[in-house]
Amino acid sequence: MSRALGPRASATAAASVPWTVLACCWSAVGLAMLGWAGARVAAWFSGGTTARSWWMFFKDVLAGRTTQAWPHTPTPLVAVCVAAVYLLAVGSGVAAWVIIQRRRPVPGDPVAALGDNPAITALTRSPVAQRATRLRPCLTGTNPRIEDIGLSLGRLMRQAGTGPEVFASWEDTLVACMAPRSGKTTVLAIPFVLSAPGAVIATSNKADLWAATATIRADQGSQVWLFDPQRITHQPQKWWWNPLAGLHTVEEADRLAGHFVLTVADDKKRDLWGPAAQDLLAALFLAAATSGGSLHDVGQWLAEPAVPTPIELLTKAGFAAMAVSLRGAQNGAVETRDGIYQTARTAARCLTDPDITAWVTPPRDRRLPSFSPDEFAASQDTLYLLSKSRSAAAPLIAALSDTAMRAAERRAERMGGRLDPPLAAVLDEAANICRIADLPDLYSHLGSRGITPVTILQSYEQGIGVWGEHGMAALWGAATIKIIGAGVDSPRLTRDLATLVGQHDVPVRSVSYSDGRASEQVSLRRQDILEPAAIRALPPGTALLLATGIKPALIRLTPWYAGPRSAEITECRDHAERAIRQAATAAARQWLEAS
Ligand SMILES: Nc1ncnc2c1ncn2[C@@H]1O[C@H](COP(=O)(O)OP(=O)(O)OP(=O)(O)O)[C@@H](O)[C@H]1O
Ligand SMILES: [Mg+2]
Numbered sequence: 001m002s003r004a005l006g007p008r009a010s011a012t013a014a015a016s017v018p019w020t021v022l023a024c025c026w027s028a029v030g031l032a033m034l035g036w037a038g039a040r041v042a043a044w045f046s047g048g049t050t051a052r053s054w055w056m057f058f059k060d061v062l063a064g065r066t067t068q069a070w071p072h073t074p075t076p077l078v079a080v081c082v083a084a085v086y087l088l089a090v091g092s093g094v095a096a097w098v099i100i101q102r103r104r105p106v107p108g109d110p111v112a113a114l115g116d117n118p119a120i121t122a123l124t125r126s127p128v129a130q131r132a133t134r135l136r137p138c139l140t141g142t143n144p145r146i147e148d149i150g151l152s153l154g155r156l157m158r159q160a161g162t163g164p165e166v167f168a169s170w171e172d173t174l175v176a177c178m179a180p181r182s183g184k185t186t187v188l189a190i191p192f193v194l195s196a197p198g199a200v201i202a203t204s205n206k207a208d209l210w211a212a213t214a215t216i217r218a219d220q221g222s223q224v225w226l227f228d229p230q231r232i233t234h235q236p237q238k239w240w241w242n243p244l245a246g247l248h249t250v251e252e253a254d255r256l257a258g259h260f261v262l263t264v265a266d267d268k269k270r271d272l273w274g275p276a277a278q279d280l281l282a283a284l285f286l287a288a289a290t291s292g293g294s295l296h297d298v299g300q301w302l303a304e305p306a307v308p309t310p311i312e313l314l315t316k317a318g319f320a321a322m323a324v325s326l327r328g329a330q331n332g333a334v335e336t337r338d339g340i341y342q343t344a345r346t347a348a349r350c351l352t353d354p355d356i357t358a359w360v361t362p363p364r365d366r367r368l369p370s371f372s373p374d375e376f377a378a379s380q381d382t383l384y385l386l387s388k389s390r391s392a393a394a395p396l397i398a399a400l401s402d403t404a405m406r407a408a409e410r411r412a413e414r415m416g417g418r419l420d421p422p423l424a425a426v427l428d429e430a431a432n433i434c435r436i437a438d439l440p441d442l443y444s445h446l447g448s449r450g451i452t453p454v455t456i457l458q459s460y461e462q463g464i465g466v467w468g469e470h471g472m473a474a475l476w477g478a479a480t481i482k483i484i485g486a487g488v489d490s491p492r493l494t495r496d497l498a499t500l501v502g503q504h505d506v507p508v509r510s511v512s513y514s515d516g517r518a519s520e521q522v523s524l525r526r527q528d529i530l531e532p533a534a535i536r537a538l539p540p541g542t543a544l545l546l547a548t549g550i551k552p553a554l555i556r557l558t559p560w561y562a563g564p565r566s567a568e569i570t571e572c573r574d575h576a577e578r579a580i581r582q583a584a585t586a587a588a589r590q591w592l593e594a595s
Helices: 017-046 054-062 075-103 110-115 118-123 125-135 184-195 208-219 250-261 267-290 295-303 309-316 320-331 334-347 354-360 373-377 394-414 439-449 460-478 491-501 532-536 566-594
Strands: 002-006 151-157 162-168 174-177 200-204 224-227 382-386 423-427 451-457 481-484 503-514 517-528 542-547 553-556
Touching (some): 017 054, 017 075, 110 151, 110 553, 118 125, 118 162, 118 542, 125 162, 151 184, 151 542, 162 553, 174 460, 184 200, 184 208, 184 423, 184 451, 200 208, 200 394, 208 382, 224 394, 250 267, 250 334, 267 295, 267 320, 295 334, 295 354, 309 320, 320 334, 354 394, 373 394, 382 394, 394 423, 394 439, 394 451, 439 460, 451 460, 491 517, 491 542
Parallel strands (some): 174 481, 423 451
Antiparallel strands (some): 481 542, 503 517, 542 553
């Protein structure tokens, strides 16, 4: 019969009679030497003497000849000093044992297995700083600040504490998956927004990201643009944006329409009528844009499927084929036409909400400035885009983020290939509020333009829900840095990650009983470094880091409230939250007075 004992040798199996005798002998020697050392300390204090060697001392003590063991030295002082030396020795021994235990590789320990990763040094400060100097000519000849070199991801996990800090460089593209309340905003979004050296696009479905960072960004000299059509922060509207400005081609119109159609929640309807609804919206956007119209016109044309105005405008603007296509949609079978128009109306339902359209149509107050994506791309401004999850305003968030990123791309091309300083697009809750239709394609080249996108999702499946199986796989594949945090519940993803993390050999001891005698063997078992269950159970504050060309690593994430700027951020957040409360109370009072 044989029974597995686990990877560690059992204490009883390791112990044997000769070793026990040897240990007892050496313990007696050690005790005697320490006692002699204690007595010598006492003699030094009192001006007395002790036996000349520890051996003589030991013999005198055993024979009860204390006056020979420590002549002219008070016995109580000797007792105190010896006790103190023993205590010191025991304390040091325990401390040493704890340190050794912590550093001792435990067979099968994933932290130890993943710690053996020399290539990960490419993500540490010095190599990333060198890379930043190459990518950003403005840093040449300077000693770059930590914010200039890249985005800090956390610290490598080691058996005893943590290792060096690791960074994403300015040519990386990031995807992060973490469950709700596991730190997406506190460990990723807030630190990234605050440390970005250039312009920032930050999306969120709550006020937390804006509250924690806006004032600090403003104090750093960055102009803050807050797009909050649903009054999540209760702040007044200070600007507007015309999505139709600069929209001159079918491709641009189609792209804008794509953001709207992607937010249709009904998957069946989206698959069946989506492409036709996208064509319809693209035609209406182009008709409005080329005739100096606004999104109000698009809303009206959507409500009246038979109106010929957009067809006439498209023909006049030289888009004959599109005009014919629109006429076809209007004159088709009634069920088909209604299906297309209804889907387009659902996709563009924000156009029926005056609170939302106020942000994207010419305002009554002509002094309200309009947002220019091109000027933003050339600035170090911060654009906050807030909307509740799956709300009607979500297509506008996606459209504005996309427009700003493409303006940055154009500027990068004009600058010779890369933006300097780089633009960080921190898309918190991307699947809920920032469904940029071709984000997977953008990922393949944004990094080379000095635009660093960070797509933060609650799960891999959430991404599939937006970009489809292939789209999400493309996004995942194109991301050079993937961060998988706590609460990944997808069995498929955890299994795939366990495969990617790899396997190692773990020694397994087993004991066999035969003829009344026990014998112990050690064998090697090949097993996953991180089992799917262990990946699922990653505790909050830790994450698996997958970087292109480098073995996976475990990192410890640093939330802003445990970082060096916590006091400053707390003050900024408290101030912003007070402002939200005051504005909300004033709005409620106004509403009560009006009703
Ligand atoms: N100042 C703070 N001090 C201590 N803990 C905090 C602080 N702020 C947030 N937390 C905690 O940090 C955890 C992560 O919060 P965070 O808002 O980052 O999660 P999230 O993943 O963004 O959540 P959601 O999906 O709701 O957006 C929460 O448990 C929260 O209570
Ligand atoms: Mg959050």
